[in-house]
Amino acid sequence: xxxxxxxxxxxxxxxxxxxxxxxxxxxxxxxxxxxxxxLIREIIRNGRKNLTVIASATAGLEIxxxxxxxxxxxxxxxxxxxxxxxxxxHNYRKYAESGQIEVWECSEYILYAGLFAAAxxxxxxxxxxxxxxxxxxxxxxxVEFTDPIGKTKKIIAVPPLRADWAIIHVGWSDPYGNGQxxxxxxxxxxxxxxxxxxxxxxxxxxPNSVTRKNPFMTTIAxxxxxxxAPYGGHPYAAHxxxxxxxxxxxxxxxxxxxxxxxxxKTWNAYLDRHVFSPKDHYxxxxxxxxxxxxxxYTHPIVSW
Amino acid sequence: MxxxxxxxxxxxxxxxEIKDNDKVTSGAxxxxxxxxxxxxxxxxxPNMKLQLGGSVTLCNVTDIEVNELPKTSTGYExxxxxxxxxxxxxxxLFYGAPGGKRYYEEDxxxxxxxxxxxxxxxxxxxxxxxxxxxANMIGLGKPGKMTFRGPGTIGINDIAxxxxxxxxxxxxxxxxxxxxxxxxxxxxxxKVCRENEYYGDGPKWIVTPKCIFDFDPETLExxxxxxxxxxxxxxxxxxxxxxxxxxxxxxxxxPPTRAELEVLxxxxxxTGLLRH
Numbered sequence: 001x002x003x004x005x006x007x008x009x010x011x012x013x014x015x016x017x018x019x020x021x022x023x024x025x026x027x028x029x030x031x032x033x034x035x036x037x038x039l040i041r042e043i044i045r046n047g048r049k050n051l052t053v054i055a056s057a058t059a060g061l062e063i064x065x066x067x068x069x070x071x072x073x074x075x076x077x078x079x080x081x082x083x084x085x086x087x088x089x090h091n092y093r094k095y096a097e098s099g100q101i102e103v104w105e106c107s108e109y110i111l112y113a114g115l116f117a118a119a120x121x122x123x124x125x126x127x128x129x130x131x132x133x134x135x136x137x138x139x140x141x142x143v144e145f146t147d148p149i150g151k152t153k154k155i156i157a158v159p160p161l162r163a164d165w166a167i168i169h170v171g172w173s174d175p176y177g178n179g180q181x182x183x184x185x186x187x188x189x190x191x192x193x194x195x196x197x198x199x200x201x202x203x204x205x206x207p208n209s210v211t212r213k214n215p216f217m218t219t220i221a222x223x224x225x226x227x228x229a230p231y232g233g234h235p236y237a238a239h240x241x242x243x244x245x246x247x248x249x250x251x252x253x254x255x256x257x258x259x260x261x262x263x264x265k266t267w268n269a270y271l272d273r274h275v276f277s278p279k280d281h282y283x284x285x286x287x288x289x290x291x292x293x294x295x296x297y298t299h300p301i302v303s304w
Numbered sequence: 305m306x307x308x309x310x311x312x313x314x315x316x317x318x319x320x321e322i323k324d325n326d327k328v329t330s331g332a333x334x335x336x337x338x339x340x341x342x343x344x345x346x347x348x349x350p351n352m353k354l355q356l357g358g359s360v361t362l363c364n365v366t367d368i369e370v371n372e373l374p375k376t377s378t379g380y381e382x383x384x385x386x387x388x389x390x391x392x393x394x395x396x397l398f399y400g401a402p403g404g405k406r407y408y409e410e411d412x413x414x415x416x417x418x419x420x421x422x423x424x425x426x427x428x429x430x431x432x433x434x435x436x437x438x439a440n441m442i443g444l445g446k447p448g449k450m451t452f453r454g455p456g457t458i459g460i461n462d463i464a465x466x467x468x469x470x471x472x473x474x475x476x477x478x479x480x481x482x483x484x485x486x487x488x489x490x491x492x493x494x495k496v497c498r499e500n501e502y503y504g505d506g507p508k509w510i511v512t513p514k515c516i517f518d519f520d521p522e523t524l525e526x527x528x529x530x531x532x533x534x535x536x537x538x539x540x541x542x543x544x545x546x547x548x549x550x551x552x553x554x555x556x557x558x559p560p561t562r563a564e565l566e567v568l569x570x571x572x573x574x575t576g577l578l579r580h
Contacts, residue, residue, distance in 0.1 A: 030358040030392065031378030057392055058358050058378070058458055079441075079456035083376045084335060088455040096443075096453035105442065107490075108459035112393045129396075129462035132496040134440075134488035138447055153501050183383060184359030187392040237380040244380070298380060 007175040008226050012281055015199055015227045016042035019051075019165060022073075026054040026115075026195050027062065028168035029236065030186035032082060032244045035062040036169040036201035038232035041275050041284065044069040054115075054163050054194075055080065057108040057187050060236060061252055064089035067101060068256055069271060076104040076161060078111055085249055090256035105138035112190055114161030119193035124157035131156060166195035168220060169233055171240040173202040177223035178211040183239020185219055198223040201232050203241050229281050231293055242296035248288065308560050310513035311578040312568060313532055314473065315339035316560040317511070319347065321471075322425065327353040329395065329423040329467065331377060331458060335577055336473070337427040338374050342572045343564070355423065357382055360390040372575045396462055398422050421503060422466040428507070429473055430460075432486045435526045435546040437493030437507035437519060439472045440486035460491035464500075469508040477512035479545035494524045515540050518551060527551050533559045 016039055019025060025043075029035035040062055043051075048071045055063045055077035063080050066072050068091030075096075080089040095101040106114070109129050117125040124143075131154045136142045143157040168191065171182030179200045181188065192198050200223040211218055233241075235248035252270070259267035278284040285293060318340035322328060326349065330337040341354050342365050350366040357377035363385040374382050383389065398421075430439030431454045441460060445451035463470060470491065474481050489496070497506035510517040510526055514535045517526040527549040528540055533556055541548045560568070569576070 032376050033359075033378045033380055077456060079458040081455045085376075088453070093453045097450060103453075105457075107457045107461045109393070109396055109462040127462075128465050128500075128502070129459075132464075132492045132500045132502075133457070133461045133490060134442055134447075135457060135461060135490075138442070138488070183380065184361070184378075184389050185391050186358050186378070189391060190393060239380055239383070244376075 005176060008177045008224060009175050009205060010225050010227055012038055012042050012227050012229060015039060015225050016046055018199070018225065019043050019046070019048055021048055022050045023164040024052040024054065024162065026163035026166040026191040027059075028056060028166065028186070028188040028191050029060070029062065029233075030056045030184070031058050031060050032249070033184065033237045034169045034181075034186065034188070034239055035060065035233055035236045036167045037062060037234060037236065038229035038281050038284075039167050039199065039201050039227065040066060044071060044271075044275050049073070052076070054111075054161055054191065056191065057111055061086060061089055061249065061256070062236065064091045064256060065252070067091040067095050068259055068267065069275070072101050074102045074104060076106060076111065076114075078106055078108045082249060082253070085246070086253045090253070090260040094260040104141070105135050107135060110135065110142065110156070110158050111161065112187065113158035115187075115190045115194040117158060118160035118162040119190065122160070124159050126155045127158055128153065128155055161194055163191070163195040165197050165199055166192045167199045167201065168192055169201045169238065170220065171203050171238065172206045172210060173200045173223065173226045174206055174208040174211045175226070176208060177221070177226050178208070178218045179220040179223055179226070180211065180214075180217040181219045181239065182217075182241070189219055192220045197225070199225045199227070201227050201229050203230055203232065203238055204228060231285055232281065234285070234288060234293070234296075237298075240299070242293075243298040245288070245292065245296055308565060309579045310532065311336050312560060312565070313557070314511060314513070315343060315568060315578060316564050317516070317557055318427070318471065319343040319564070322349050322352055324349040324351050326424040327355070327422070328425045329355040329463075330357065330427055331460070334377060334427055334429070335373055335375060339568065339573050339578055342370055342373075343568050346567055346571055347564070355395065356385075358392050359383065360392055360395050361386040362388045362390075370572050370574070373573045373577045375577065395459065396422055396466065398466065421468045423463075424468045426463050426467040426470045427473060428460045428463070428470050428491045429475075430486075430491065432481055432483050433472050433474055433510050434483050434486045434493070436495050436524065437472060437510060437526060438486045438489045438496065439491035440488050441490040442488035444487050446487075457490040464492050464497055464502045464504040464506065467504045470504070470506060472507045472510045474510070474512045477514040477540070477543050479543060482512070482543075483545040494519055498524070514543070516557070520549065525549065528554055530554065531556045533557065
């Protein structure tokens with residue numbers, strides 16, 4: 001009798017419960033795409049506090065939601081906003097300006113330098129970008145030094161950015177934790193490599209035979225935990241499945257702006273409606289509605 | 305067709321700047337630059353290598369129908385135009401001679417200046433820009449006491465390591481945005497780039513809805529070089545937070561031609577995003 005391979009599928013509730021107060025959590029996706037929203041909402045529902053959040057290189061409002069729900073103590077993020085829909089995240093602004101969150105000032109590649117240092121077990125990773133800007137002044141963890149080889153140019157030493165958990169949205173995963181992105185990968189592989197453990201939120205869990213048909217597409221192998229959440233990226237796009245829900249995002253922007261301007265009632269009503277009241281993921285999707293959800297369907301071959 | 309928006313004017317003037325052998329990288333919050341680069345490919349620069357957005361999508365739309373201008377730099381629908389999709393950290397890595405064929409010519413001026421660029425051009429935004437061409441996305445106030453938290457630097461500092469020319473653009477021309485010295489530097493101007501021996505040469509222009517500033521080759525300070533149609537030098541002086549020096553000759557930009565607007569409106573920006 002041989003030993004069976006370990007399957008890592010978990011319920012949304014079980015997976016989210018692995019995130020404890022004070023942990024460092026890296027959150028994948030980029031802009032308006034591929035964010036693990038179901039798990040983010042569940043973390044908020046669990047009342048998590050004092051998280052250090054490592055965002056993607058150009059984060060969207062998924063980070064703004066976590067901040068506005070009071071979960072974040074420290075933030076590593078080169079940008080928080082939604083471009084033309086919301087140039088600067090409203091909760092991000094509110095909490096940063098009042099000092100309620102600490103912002104670890106950085107840039108896209110300073111973030112990647114830190115992730116790479118963590119992933120490669122290096123004391124630091126050196127990067128020139130940022131020399132001469134205000135970033136090193138604002139972030140004392142970044143140390144400027146002189147190139148020891150050429151002896152003239154200044155370089156920044158970026159310390160490792162390690163996460164307890166990386167939470168990454170994928171299109172498919174098999175039960176052993178082999179996640180496949182069905183579209184752009186952004187910085188997800190790097191966020192995952194810098195974390196002690198990886199949690200995948202998949203649109204669909206597929207058999208291992210699907211993974212083996214195209215192993216080139218496996219971006220994150222052997223994750224520690226996998227949940228299935230169809231349409232779980234909503235209101236953001238999920239590559240290979242659906243595009244972003246613009247009206248929902250605009251509603252979020254209005255509610256978060258109200259919060260920034262002192263109207264906590266509107267903000268709490270938003271949180272209640274979309275985060276706290278729905279008893280599970282499917283109840284959340286019911287707040288969005290079938291007509292809207294199915295209208296977001298976008299597939300590379302069928303649609304284009 | 306005589307009526308056009310400032311965004312359309314900006315898209316057209318950037319399109320004219322783009323050369324057929326350029327490598328252009330366009331980042332976040334840049335629907336104007338999507339329009340400019342797509343317009344360039346469809347008119348005079350079909351071989352321009354275009355790297356769009358966070359999915360590091362290498363796009364070519366020369367012979368492809370663009371049904372609407374992408375609204376975000378990460379848009380899932382951007383993948384329609386893709387010939388390859390890389391991981392985001394690849395954005396800042398060298399992937400072939402800048403300036404294309406020209407680089408390999410014996411007497412190429414590109415070899416004189418430096419040998420590493422991952423892109424020829426990049427567009428940079430900011431909440432403030434100063435007379436040195438520094439741009440600020442960090443915020444207003446002082447370290448430890450930020451009165452206004454800006455969106456964050458994204459990668460506009462990182463590009464100094466290897467973009468030959470950046471173009472700073474502002475969405476309005478006023479004294480709050482155009483200042484003597486920015487509160488915080490995200491994107492370094494020419495002086496900072498040269499002092500720190502960056503391969504990138506910093507900003508070639510600061511562009512606003514009213515004018516173009518270029519940089520004095522000796523002082524490295526901004527100087528008014530071109531006006532948008534209908535704008536006067538006095539208008540610029542009255543609305544700029546630093547002393548406005550002028551280039552020897554200040555010309556007015558040629559308005560978008562009928563031909564340019566036709567391609568822009570019928571083949572690139574069909575939904576009129578640039579007219580809002």
